[in-house]
Structures are given as structure tokens and as C-alpha cells.
Amino acid sequence: MESDFDQPTRWSVVWRAGHGDAGEMRSAREELARIYWQPVFQYIRCAGLPPERAEDLTQGFFEHIIRRNLFASAQRDRGRLRGYFFFVLRRYLIGEWRRERRHQGHFPLRDDDSGPVVALSPAPDRAFDRAWALATIHRALEDTESAYAATDRAELFAQLRPFLAPDGSGEDPDYARLAAAIGKSEGALRTAVSRLRGDFRTHLSSLVARTLDHPTPEAVREEIRDLLHCL
Numbered sequence: 321m322e323s324d325f326d327q328p329t330r331w332s333v334v335w336r337a338g339h340g341d342a343g344e345m346r347s348a349r350e351e352l353a354r355i356y357w358q359p360v361f362q363y364i365r366c367a368g369l370p371p372e373r374a375e376d377l378t379q380g381f382f383e384h385i386i387r388r389n390l391f392a393s394a395q396r397d398r399g400r401l402r403g404y405f406f407f408v409l410r411r412y413l414i415g416e417w418r419r420e421r422r423h424q425g426h427f428p429l430r431d432d433d434s435g436p437v438v439a440l441s442p443a444p445d446r447a448f449d450r451a452w453a454l455a456t457i458h459r460a461l462e463d464t465e466s467a468y469a470a471t472d473r474a475e476l477f478a479q480l481r482p483f484l485a486p487d488g489s490g491e492d493p494d495y496a497r498l499a500a501a502i503g504k505s506e507g508a509l510r511t512a513v514s515r516l517r518g519d520f521r522t523h524l525s526s527l528v529a530r531t532l533d534h535p536t537p538e539a540v541r542e543e544i545r546d547l548l549h550c551l
Contacts, residue, residue, distance in 0.1 A: 353382050355455055360409055362451035367413070381412050400543070401531040402452050409448075446550070453547035456531075460524035467519065476512065483513045484520055 360381055364374040385408060461484070468477035479502050499509040528543050529535035 349382075349386055355459060356405060356452070357382075358455050359405070359448050359451035363406075363409060363445075363448035364413065366447035377413070377416065380416070381409060384412055400533075402449070405452075406445075406448055449547075449550040453550040456527055456547060457524065460520060460527050463523040463527070464516070464520045467523070477516070480513055480516045484516060 357378060361374055361378045364377050365371065367374075369377070464484075465474070465477050468474055479498065495506050495509055499506045502509070504512070524544065525540050528547070529540045532539055532543060
């Protein structure tokens with residue numbers, strides 16, 4: 321049985337988005353856009369743009385990388401998929417700022433018109449990392465919930481969800497009260513919660529591993545620590 325670290329990295333999705341057949345490319349591009357739309361959008365919002373403009377630029381960014389087929393030139397040796405997206409996004413926004421400044425005389429990223437805030441301030445960088453972390457954690461929660469639903473444990477997941485925090489610890493609700501409400505002993509409930517947290521950590525580790533070029537266990541743990549630090 322292959323381990324989480326033997327599974328294809330999400331870099332393979334990037335590769336299919338640029339090199340697969342038409343169906344593979346479309347499916348891979350939709351998956352990447354669905355997962356990483358929010359990090360891109362939040363990064364642009366932190367540049368000081370209103371939601372409508374940020375949505376336009378987010379859509380434009382994904383259209384840009386598809387039209388230019390930048391997925392085909394993605395370099396896996398950058399190590400982290402997060403780093404690749406961030407690099408391409410910064411270049412895109414700076415290019416948009418320059419283009420609109422030439423054609424319209426302004427691009428409202430900075431009031432003093434000295435340049436795009438994304439090139440000067442760390443605030444959008446932190447917003448991007450935080451949104452990336454939240455997107456990854458949300459996907460891990462979805463995967464955990466789907467796994468429970470597939471084994472007829474959807475109700476159990478819903479009952480135990482309050483015990484689950486991104487770092488797998490959580491602020492424990494009242495075990496005794498919930499145990500009585502769902503007809504379990506407190507000991508059985510604690511065991512179920514422990515298993516849920518383990519399942520969540522497994523799914524989170526698997527997702528993170530797929531965003532790294534060399535997903536060794538230590539590299540995955542380091543990336544998870546980094547993501548949790550961004551929250």
C-alpha cells in the first residue's frame with residue numbers, strides 16, 4: 321500500500337494542466353482554480369482594491385496562466401507550489417499595473433502612484449500565505465468529512481467536528497455532555513475524537529505533501545508548521 325508521501329504531488333496536477341490532453345488540462349485547471357482562487361483573491365484584496373476589481377483581476381490571473389500556458393513551464397525545482405503561484409501572481413499584477421498605467425494613467429494600488437503595493441509591502445504576502453493555509457485546511461476537512469461519509473459515519477463526523485482544530489488539538493467541548501447526547505461513554509467518545517484528529521492530520525499531511533516537490537516526512541511537517549503559523 322502506497323503511503324501519503326508516495327502519492328503524486330499536486331505538481332503533477334500542474335503538469336497535467338499544461339501538458340495533458342484537452343480533457344486532462346481542463347480538469348486539472350479547474351481543480352487548481354477551485355482550490356487556489358481564495359488565496360489569489362485575498363492577496364489582491366490586500367493590495368487595497370475593492371472586491372469587484374479584485375474578482376476581475378483574480379479571474380484575469382487564471383485566464384492569464386491558461387492563455388500563456390504557464391503551467392507548461394512551471395519549474396518543480398521551485399520546491400513549493402505555494403511559491404510558484406506567488407511568483408507568477410506577483411509578476412502578473414505588476415504587469416497589469418504597468419499596462420494600465422500606460423493606457424489609463426493609473427492603477428489604484430497606491431494613492432501616491434509610486435508602484436504596486438504588492439511589490440513594496442509584506443502585508444499582501446501574509447494575506448496570501450494565510451489564505452493558502454486556510455484553503456489547504458478547508459480541503460483537508462472536506463476530505464476527512466468525505467471519508468467518514470463514505471463509511472456511513474457522516475453523522476459521527478458532524479457530532480465530533482467541534483473537537484477538531486487545524487492543529488489537531490482543539491478546545492475541547494464538554495465530553496460528558498456530548499457523550500450522553502449521542503449515547504456513548506465518555507471514554508468511547510474520547511477515543512473517537514482521537515481517531516478523528518488522526519484522520520484529519522493524515523489528510524492534511526497528504527494534501528501538503530502533494531504541494532511539495534520532495535515531500536519527505538520532515539518537509540511535510542515543516543510546511544504544516546509554516547502554514548499553521550500563517551493563521
